[in-house]
Amino acid sequence: MDVPEVVVLRLPLYVRALTQLQREGAEVVSSHQLGGRLQMTPAQIRKDLSYFGRFGKQGRGYNIEFLLDELRDILGLTREWRACLIGVGRLGRAIINYTGFAPEGFSIVAAFDSSQRHIGTTVGDLTVRPMEDLSHAISDQRVTIGIVAVPAVQAQSVIDTLVENGIHGILNYAPVAPHVPMGIVMRNIDPVISLQSMTFYLKDA
Template sequence: MALEIPEVVINRLPIYARALAALAEQGETVVSSQALGQALDVTPAQIRKDLSYFGRFGKQGRGYNVPGLLTRLREILGLDRQWHVCVVGVGRLGQAIVEYGGFGPQGFQIVAAFDADPAMVGRRVGGITVRAATELDGFLHNNRVDIGVVAVPAAVAQQVVDQLVKAGIRAILNYAPMTPHVPRDISIRHIDPVIAMQSMTFYIKLAEGGGK
């Protein structure tokens, strides 16, 4: 019904999909919003409401068909396709990303990696050959790349992001410790363990005695 689906809802769908995949793995064929909510620490009402943005997937009195709902969620999110990812920056962090085996099985194929360091160019990392940063533009124009992963120092991250955006990339996963500026129609997500820790310390401190 609604063409305006809140972003918070979209962000929860992959979590639901992952939980459903785990249930399917265990051979479960049916799950209620209550059971799913219990596993994920969200209220059943929230799950039902979120799903209702996209259609009616459940059966009253029964619950949801696990493989069926999983398939629909994967369609909605586009997880039934293969996505092409490139990694910019093949330092320690970039290498870990390229070598990480968790993307491929989920349909995210790393098709290229770039680095500005000449000593890095030409080396094979995780099965692909590192290209020169100067080849980035050309590569993006000659190959479909859906998502750019930014793993460069903060000082050059904005420049890399601009380059990716100008080349037509629509989604960016940013590992650099800064907040790059992107046009409104580009998706960006930030992976920043330090920032995550820095918000938790507030609560540790609070629990330790509130006082300063």
């Protein structure tokens, strides 16, 4: 069973929309209604879901609670995910203080920096540790995700270090397109790149 990557990228959007519908008190939703919310075609939603199973009932639609449970299970969202953060400059501190991760089951359990200026300081409720501690922290605290918030020049070497220490998932905020071995899952958060592709469409409007 091989699922297209684009489909996986859309599943979290379904989770979010279904969660909202649930909060609004809905119990059942059709692919047409869900498509309306997400500006997608009903066929695409049905096809996406069909890669994983048959979750709906003909004539009725999808039971929201059931579908949510299934999708959370498929995405691996039923467990807690522990991440470490590298780089506690302005950006890194903002990430630690971001309140959006915890409610979704993502927690930052360790923070690292290479600069003596930051090591030993407190950010949020974390004490910043030296890079040398990374290896032990990853195994001791069962960290599985690395969040990279260092300057562009350091990003590749930090990512190499994470990978050497067994990290398979990397959320990269540095403005670079890093090189990683196959099997490592990387997501880039890069507002400048987003803006630079936006201006193409704005430039003569």
